[in-house]
Amino acid sequence: MPQHSPLDLAEGDPFGPHNLPYGVFTTAAEPQRRRIGVRYGAYVLDVHALAEATGSAHAAVLSGPTLNPLLAAGRPVWKAVRAELIGAFTDPALRGTVEPLLTPLADVALHLPFEVADYVDFYASEHHATTVGQIFRPNADALTPNWKHLPIGYHGRAGTIVVSGTPVIRPTGQRKAPTDAAPVFGPSQRLDIEAEVGFVVGTPSELGQPVPLTAFADHVFGACLLNDWSARDIQAWEYVPLGPFLGKSFATSVSAWITPLDALTHAQTPPPERDVPLLPYLDDSDAAEPGGLDIHIEVALNGHVISRPPFSAMYWTAAQQLAHMTINGASLRTGDLFASGTVSGPSAEERGCLLELTWAGRDLIELPTGKRTFLEDGDEVTLTAWAPGPDGVRVGLGEVTGRITGK
Structure with missing residues (x-):
């Protein structure tokens, strides 16, 4: 009987020669x-x-x-x-x-497959931003006035990007509930995930030279799954008026595999229809190729799938994010990483973070082991994803796994 060769894959293997991350x-x-x-x-x-x-x-x-x-x-x-x-x-x-x-x-x-230069995280899902707005501003407009005019983002901490499988230590910091008279110090009680897609920059750009939409594929090497761990109680107390800081910077997990953009050509899809005119540098209505990507993500908590966020629903594309990130003349460096922000869809089972899934802790998630809201020590979160490939085969994206540990 002939010996099986590792080159002979099962039909439809998502990591065949069409992929090669x-x-x-x-x-x-x-x-x-x-x-x-x-x-x-x-x-x-x-x-x-x-x-x-x-x-x-x-x-x-x-x-x-x-x-x-x-x-x-x-x-x-x-x-x-x-x-x-x-x-x-x-x-x-x-x-x-x-x-x-x-x-x-x-x-x-x-x-970790590359040395991270700079890290930027965006806020590109209209469904995520709307839900978060409804949670925290129930009597006001869910979206801020600038949201549909530009991709909102912030600069994160490159030094705490970690590869899949790295334990995530529960962060400690200040937190203050609305009913507390003063802040307290201690481990985060509202530790969360954010299911995202990251993009890895290869070719740098010159200081003072914005990167147009049409040059996206000349600068971005590939994509990966990303989990932007978030301490919601620390974040809520610190983020006004300058935005995320210690509630985000303790760890961001990325896949060990970077999928080349050329492996995702069959996943290209038009972004959702936009109802606000865009300034020329962000206007992709006449783009030669659609800027969205049809990536199907699954979020599992302790082996139990709790969400299936669709990346195709993202309002802002990666090309628009790159264009906006450099429109002021900021230069790109080899190894820059920018992330989409939480990927969420229109339905409750498509929300990409526990903040949304539990409505800020009001609702419980049911697991085979019991009900809960935010992450507990020992919890393991795994993100997996696939995208359409040639001839109906799937392109697998490398998984991202992290287990929460105490101090």
């Missing part, structure tokens, strides 16, 4: 040697070793311990490397070269 891994034999890999089914390929074996002209940018040299190389190199990888997995003549360079995912450790 990039990550960084180590093995038990060489725990200090970080290498660039791509995921193929339940295996990871040593990309630099393949480039050396095939005489690729791009071996140098694939030889380091992070994706940053590849990110900085620019779109023509991204496309060339991807074409080489697809060829390696689909050319029968290369099977003997590729197979020895595959390692089971179960036998590797995955690491």
Whole structure:
């Protein structure tokens, strides 16, 4: 009986040659040697070793311990490397070269795949912003007057971006309930998640030169899932008047796998219809390609799915976010990460954070182990997602998992 080859995937595997997300891994034999890999089914390929074996002209940018040299190389190199990888997995003549360079995912450790430069988080879901507005401003307009004129965002803390699987320590800080006479200090009692999609910048830009909508794909390498952990009680007390700070900066989890934009071409979809005219630098009505992405996210708490947020419902696209982020002349750096903000849909089961799902703690979420509102120590949250690919196959996005621990 012939031995099964790791190159022979089950039909419809979401991590086939149509996908090939990039990550960084180590093995038990060489725990200090970080290498660039791509995921193929339940295996990871040593990309630099393949480039050396095939005489690729791009071996140098694939030889380091992070994706940053590849990110900085620019779109023509991204496309060339991807074409080489697809060829390696689909050319029968290369099977003997590729197979020895595959390692089971179960036998590797995955690491943060790139060095994060700057981090920006947006607030791009109309459904999320509306629900939050209704929770906190029940007698006023749910959306602020600027919301449909520009993508609202804030600069976060790049140094606390962590890879999937990293434990999340419950943050401590000041909090003050409306009925309290003075603030108290202690661990957050309203620890939350935010299901988001992040975008990784490769090609930098010059200071003073905005990046137009049409240049999005020249600067953004790929996408990943992201969980922006949020301490709602700390956030509520500190955020007026300058916005999120300690309630957000303690940890943001990202997938170990970065999906190239070129793997998501079949997921492109028009954004929701907009009812407010946009200024020219944000107007994508005549864009050559639709700016939305049809990404289907699932949020699981302790293995139980509690929400399915649809990224296709996002009001502001990633291209608009990038254009607005640089319209004042702010420059991009290789390794910049910007996130969509909480992904939520129009229905209750499509809300992307516990703040919405529990209506700020008023309602309980029912789990097989009992009812609850915000996160408890020991809770594990996992985000998974897929997008449409060629010929009906799905493109899998790498999962994001984090477990809450006490001090």
